[in-house]
Amino acid sequence: MKQKPENGMKLFVPKKAATVLSIFIFIVAVGTSAFRNDAPVKQMEFNTINRDSLVSVQAFETVYKTLMSPRCMNCHPAGDVPLQGDDSHLHAMGPKRGLDGKGVYAMKCSNCHQETNIAGLHMPPGNPEWHLPPAAMKMVFQGKSAHELAKQLVDKKQNGNKDIKKLIEHADDGLVLAGWNPGEGRTLPPVTHAEFKKAWITWLQSGAYAPKK
């Protein structure tokens, strides 16, 4: 059956219009994208985990020796009395942790520890937030093997419900930083804060692997 000429024209016109419209849209899209100021950039690696057990365990060596140094471990004791000094002896006077980690009754941390270090050899170091971990989440470092500590640090039930992002941020917590400003007569942690932070982030972002032992 022959098609009538007028029907053929009706089909041809919409096809032609659609083609022109598509070309127009393409030109507009290309032109617009050239002026975008939010063009995709390289994705932030902040919270990305590139699993690598070798890199991770190696980084944790630095993390572990830092956290087990007196400046960190002394406030993460196995018992309820903080530790003191480069030999990590029990704190003189035996102050107790208390429920909130800030001491008890007349023996609260801030009764002696001021907002800043007090000048003088072995005088009480200071920080506005001076405290131990709370009784409900003691976050013990003392006596932990590298394996045990690594597992604990990323366990939300034992680390204050911190995810990787919050753990990374914690490297710049005021009390963590205070470890590198301990006051006269106290040794510094074994690496700089920058070196610690780099190892901490590397360990976390490469999978937070725990050493075998």
Added chain:
Amino acid sequence: MEADPQMPLLWAIRDLVGLKGTKYGCGVAQCGACVVHLDGEAVRSCVTKVSRAAGKKVVTIEGLSETNSHPVQKAWQDIDVPQCGYCHSGQIMSAAVLLREKPNPTDQDIDDAMAGNICRCGTYLRIREAIHTAAELQKKTGTKG
């Protein structure tokens, strides 16, 4: 009172205000002789700077009660706790905080609260007894530190 913000609170209390009841012991927050209440907390005034006390309520042994009738003071008198007495203003100020926060303290509570107050005369047993007595007085009279 006007004072150098860096001055130890103890200096300001004793030398500027003239209240001599609070004692200088070690000067390094180890003995507790200098304890005063700063907004109710038993701070060691030898290491507390005046700047920390700005705008806050400071109570010394002289201000614990107007007539030495605070339960802890009465108990101290009843039991005749002090020997030389030098450390006892600090002992009393610490005990007052304990009884405010724990009206019926156990021996362990007392040890935990008072561990930072040293008495070279060794009156610890009488201190403990006096705190128990003060707790009873506080219960009877309904007064609190």
